[in-house]
Amino acid sequence: MSRRWLIVIIVLGLSGCSDDAATPERPDVIHLRAWAHAGQAAERRVIQAQVARFNERTPDVDIKLTLIPERSYNAQVQAAAIAGDLPELLELDGPYLYNYAWQGHLQPLDGLLPGDLSNDLLPSIIAQGRYRGRIYGVGVFDSGLGLYASRRALSRAGARIPGGPADAWTAQEFTALLQALAAHDADGAVLDLKLNYPGEWFTYAFSPILQSAGADLIDRNGYQSADGVLNAPAAVKAMTTLQAWLRGGFVDANVDDGAFVTGRVALSWAGHWEYARYAGALGDDLLLLPLPDFGHGTRTGQGSWVWGMTATGKRAEAAARFLRFLLEPGEVLAMADANGAVPARQAAIANSERYGDGGPLRLFVEQLTEGYAVPRPQTPAYPVITAAFQQAFFDIRDGAEVRAALDRAVAAIDQDIADNKGYR
Amino acid sequence: MTRAAWLFAAPALLGLLLFVALPFVLAFVLAFTNLRLGSPLPLEFVGLEQFHRIFSDPAFLRALLNNAVFALVVVPVQTLLALGLALLLNRRLKGLALFRTLFFMPVVFPLSLVSVVWILIFAPGANGMMNAFLETVTLGAWQPRDFLHDPVLALPAIMLTSVWQGVGFQMVIILAGLQAIPGGLYEAAAIDGASRWRRFWHVTLPQLRNTLIFVVLVTTILAFRLFDQVQIMTQGGPRNATTTAMYEAVQAAFARQQVAKGAAITVVLFLIVLLVTVLQRRLVRQEREIA
Numbered sequence: 085m086s087r088r089w090l091i092v093i094i095v096l097g098l099s100g101c102s103d104d105a106a107t108p109e110r111p112d113v114i115h116l117r118a119w120a121h122a123g124q125a126a127e128r129r130v131i132q133a134q135v136a137r138f139n140e141r142t143p144d145v146d147i148k149l150t151l152i153p154e155r156s157y158n159a160q161v162q163a164a165a166i167a168g169d170l171p172e173l174l175e176l177d178g179p180y181l182y183n184y185a186w187q188g189h190l191q192p193l194d195g196l197l198p199g200d201l202s203n204d205l206l207p208s209i210i211a212q213g214r215y216r217g218r219i220y221g222v223g224v225f226d227s228g229l230g231l232y233a234s235r236r237a238l239s240r241a242g243a244r245i246p247g248g249p250a251d252a253w254t255a256q257e258f259t260a261l262l263q264a265l266a267a268h269d270a271d272g273a274v275l276d277l278k279l280n281y282p283g284e285w286f287t288y289a290f291s292p293i294l295q296s297a298g299a300d301l302i303d304r305n306g307y308q309s310a311d312g313v314l315n316a317p318a319a320v321k322a323m324t325t326l327q328a329w330l331r332g333g334f335v336d337a338n339v340d341d342g343a344f345v346t347g348r349v350a351l352s353w354a355g356h357w358e359y360a361r362y363a364g365a366l367g368d369d370l371l372l373l374p375l376p377d378f379g380h381g382t383r384t385g386q387g388s389w390v391w392g393m394t395a396t397g398k399r400a401e402a403a404a405r406f407l408r409f410l411l412e413p414g415e416v417l418a419m420a421d422a423n424g425a426v427p428a429r430q431a432a433i434a435n436s437e438r439y440g441d442g443g444p445l446r447l448f449v450e451q452l453t454e455g456y457a458v459p460r461p462q463t464p465a466y467p468v469i470t471a472a473f474q475q476a477f478f479d480i481r482d483g484a485e486v487r488a489a490l491d492r493a494v495a496a497i498d499q500d501i502a503d504n505k506g507y508r
Numbered sequence: 509m510t511r512a513a514w515l516f517a518a519p520a521l522l523g524l525l526l527f528v529a530l531p532f533v534l535a536f537v538l539a540f541t542n543l544r545l546g547s548p549l550p551l552e553f554v555g556l557e558q559f560h561r562i563f564s565d566p567a568f569l570r571a572l573l574n575n576a577v578f579a580l581v582v583v584p585v586q587t588l589l590a591l592g593l594a595l596l597l598n599r600r601l602k603g604l605a606l607f608r609t610l611f612f613m614p615v616v617f618p619l620s621l622v623s624v625v626w627i628l629i630f631a632p633g634a635n636g637m638m639n640a641f642l643e644t645v646t647l648g649a650w651q652p653r654d655f656l657h658d659p660v661l662a663l664p665a666i667m668l669t670s671v672w673q674g675v676g677f678q679m680v681i682i683l684a685g686l687q688a689i690p691g692g693l694y695e696a697a698a699i700d701g702a703s704r705w706r707r708f709w710h711v712t713l714p715q716l717r718n719t720l721i722f723v724v725l726v727t728t729i730l731a732f733r734l735f736d737q738v739q740i741m742t743q744g745g746p747r748n749a750t751t752t753a754m755y756e757a758v759q760a761a762f763a764r765q766q767v768a769k770g771a772a773i774t775v776v777l778f779l780i781v782l783l784v785t786v787l788q789r790r791l792v793r794q795e796r797e798i799a
Contacts, residue, residue, distance in 0.1 A: 159762065162546055183765075187546045271633055283743075283763070337654065339631045471763040482657055482746030500764070503542065504549060 114402040115146050117171035119161070121389060122151040126422040134418070138409050145402045147173070165189050172395035172403050176221060177284075178212050178387035179460040179470070185220045186464035186507060190392045192218040196404035201411060201429075208386045208452040209428045211459045221390035224410050225425035228356040228448025229289060229385040233371040237274075237350035241265045245371065249447065249456045252374040252382035255325050262334045265350050273336040275329065276343040276352040279481075286477045287460065287470040288385045289353060290326065295458045297322035297378035301473055302497065307463035308506055310497040314473070315490040322378045323476075323486045330481050355385075356448055357424055363444070372447050374456070386457035388425060426452060464507045468500040532778065539772035545765035558772035562756075568773065570748040571756045572780075574663060578670075578752070579731035579784075586671045587723055590678030591716075595708075597679070598686045608683075612676040619673060623740035626669040630655040630741075656742050659749045666737050666750055674730065678723045685719030686712070721792050725785060732781045753777045 120131055128151060135149045150171070152160055158180060164170050170189055184190050193213070202210065206226055213221040238245060241264040246252050253261065265274040278285060291301050299319035302310040313319070329335055336343040344352035345365035352358070353375070363370050374382040391410065395403040409415060413431040420427040420436065426448050427433050438445045451457050461469055472493035479489040501507060542554045562568045597608050614622060629637045632654035642650040655665040689712065697707045713720075735754040738744055744751030744759070753773055761770025 165546055183546070187548050273633075337632045339627055468764045471759065478743060478745045479747050482659070484747055496764075500766075504544070504547065 113144055113146050114399055115148065116173060116395065116399065116403055116406070118147050118149050118173035118406070119171045120149060120151055120175040121154045121157045121177075123154060123423060127419070130419050130422040134410060134415055138406055142405060142409075145405060147406055170394045172399055173391065173393050173406060175389050176392050178221070178223065178390050179466045181213065181221045181390060181392060182215045182462050182466060183464040184392065185215045189394055190220045191394060191396060191400060192220055193222060193393070193404070193407070194219050196400065197222065197408065197411075201408065204429045204431055205411075206426070206428055206430070206433075206449075206452050208457050208459065209390075212387045212462075213390055215462050221392040222407060222411065222428075223388055223390040224416055224428050225388055225420045225423065226386055226428055226452055227288075227388045228426050228445060228451065229292070229354070229375070230447055230451070231373040231375055232344060232352040232354055232358065232362050233373055234347075234350045234366060235369050235371045237265060238371070240268065241350075246373055249374040249382050249384075249451055249454065252377040255322070255376045255378045258376040259325065259329070262329060262332075262351075266334055269350075271336075271348075272333045273343075274349050274351060275335050276338050276349045276354070277330075277335050278338060278341075278352075278354055279335065280338045280341055283474050284470060286474045288387075289355075290477060291460070291473065292375060292383040292385055292458060293322045293326060293378055294319050296375070296380055296383040298380045300461075301469050302461050302463065302465070304461060307461060307465065308501060310469070310494045314497070315487065315494045318379070319490060320487050323480055323490065325378070327480050327483075327486060331483060356426060356445060359438070359445055360424060370444075372445060374447065374451065382451075382456055384451045384457050385460075386452055387459055465497065465501055465504070469497050472496040535771040535774050535778075538768050539775045541768050543768040543771075545761070545767050547765075554768075558768050559776070562769065562772055562776065565756075567744075567748050567751055568753070568756050571744075571751045571753045574748075574750060575732050575734065575752050575780075577663065578667060578734055579728055582667050582670060582731050583724060583727045585667075586675050586678060586727055587720065589671065590675050590682050590723065591720075593675065593679040594682035594686055595712075598683060608680075611679055614673045615676040615680075617673070619736035620740055622669065622673045623737045626665075626672075626737075627656065627741055630665055632657070657746045659746050662742055662746055662750045666734075666741060669737050669741070670734070674727070678727065681723055682716065682719055685716045689715040721788075725788060728784060728788065729781055732777060732784070753780075 118135070122128055131151075132149065135147050139146055158177060161170070161174065161176070161184075165184065165187060176184060181190070197219075205222070208226050209223045210219065212223065212226075213219045235245075238261075241261060243261050243264070244253070244257070262274055266272040278289065287301070294300055294314070297318040299316045299322065300313050303313045336349045343349045344354075344358075345361060352362070354362075359372075375384055376382065391407055393400065393403045393407070410419075411429065413429055413435070416427045416429050416432040417435060419425075420432065420439075424438075426439055426445075427436055433439045433449055434441075437443055439449050440446070460466060463469070475496075476489040476493040479492075480486055539558055540553055540555060542552050542557075593611055597604065597611065601607065631637065632639070632652065634640065634643065634652045636652065636655075638655060639650065639652040643652070653661060655661045693711050693715070694707055697711050702710065733754055734752045735758065738750050738752055738755045739758070742750040744755050754777065757770045757773040757777070760766045760773060
């Protein structure tokens, strides 16, 4: 608490001082600052190399990259935003984009990305970047969410293996499968839901259950209320099913993050980032399947880090050149290879071993391109929506009455929207 | 005070003003507004609305209760344990430095690290270390529990972690207090024929009085600031069983960007800690006058 307060106060206090006195300006060179999150080592190396390549290739634009630790990224960006000291280019965690756009810090990218580039991007990338009809952010990669499974364990339990997202297990089928698997399991826990992960995971991974049941986190028509949507009978029913899995002892607590790789469980509800580790542990036994269908077809999560910009005028054009550079198929592939995520462009996907035709993670591309992936609500209220849903998830996990837990989340969300005069 | 005295005190006073007084005044003012982090909407004064909201929020009321229970249990337990450890380590033992280091070590570890280690210790299922230990000592009568998700056991689990982590600090302070007691007092008592127990009761304890008052005060304040373990081990759950005022404040201000609500919670927390501290000092002082 006190440290973050300090940052805010220091930034408020020092916002009068500025640090752009250092470099001698050549009039024809445009200097831009770029902030990115410091991801895994491989990711960091790629973005640093990309900036160096761009500066080399584009002598009249000079980009200075600053990497900021992922954990405190949003707090630091928010502090800089309050101080009016945001860089021209910055990476944002996808669902926070709308809040920054609403705060008026971001410039729309419409018209700065050529049509053939926009048409080649995954539809999920466009969907995530859009706020009030304009594009404010563009991702170089997207994420994939599904069920990893052990083929042998499934065949022992006599399970049907779904062939694709249209063929996903129904929720009833999945519950029966859990019971069948548990019958042959030492401790009865056969499913890993990554309960060891921190906050945002729960919204990312389990709001698709609501959408698959025909409910949602909020009424997306105007984003004015969650009432009757997040606490709709369909939502209560879906979350009750999830609660039954959790309370029925089918879910491993996964405190060591090793439930799936050590063979304690046969199923793991996880993202693209686990593929390398899981494939290493299970080899040919590893299967990737869509999440269960709660009635309206399987739904899955999407979204990851996106680039946005605050620059205007001539500097906007220079910043857009950098974004276009990052979105060249070769650069997209370089980044996706480094972090294992889904490349944002079809042209890059075609050349990807994992995501190309017949690749082991092709399912993630199908989910993102064929309408199974749902972006998190594109509203500035998202930070509150996700906090409320996470609280509801924890309460439901701990045995709270589902309807009451969802009602509380609805009240918190609707109160926030009212406090902000509808985020209009 | 002379000018020189002011000059010498200036760095510390400036620090206090800048990092304690100013943030508190800011928090106090913000608590009466509707400030949200980064909101483009105009700042409005909403009077007591934020206070009205937090006091009608069951999570916040539960947080205050949890803080109180935590303090009521941890302060006496941790102080007594620290006293015991200090007495044990205040004698001539082989490898004394090693023991002192071992008991002090958890204090040096970051709380976040300690919390992660204790999550592993409290792992559910029969293979969890704590479950396995309890099963062994109860000769198999213990049924494995998921400590951190058990409405009854979650807060005690956090208390245990906190005591384990914090007791070394109090131990060192009490140890210093013990070593400041003049040896002559014990000699005189021994000559008077006082037993070990009476020497402890009539020499050690009265001599440690100021040290113990300090330790109890600091532990109480730390108990009300409980946050790290909750954030990492339980996120306030299960169903608010371990939430604390500080956790609620951070959740409001930084997860939901409701800075004004967070500020209101910290103001209430500050007043409670102030009240408890003043009360404690009152009680202790009165005793001293009687004695």
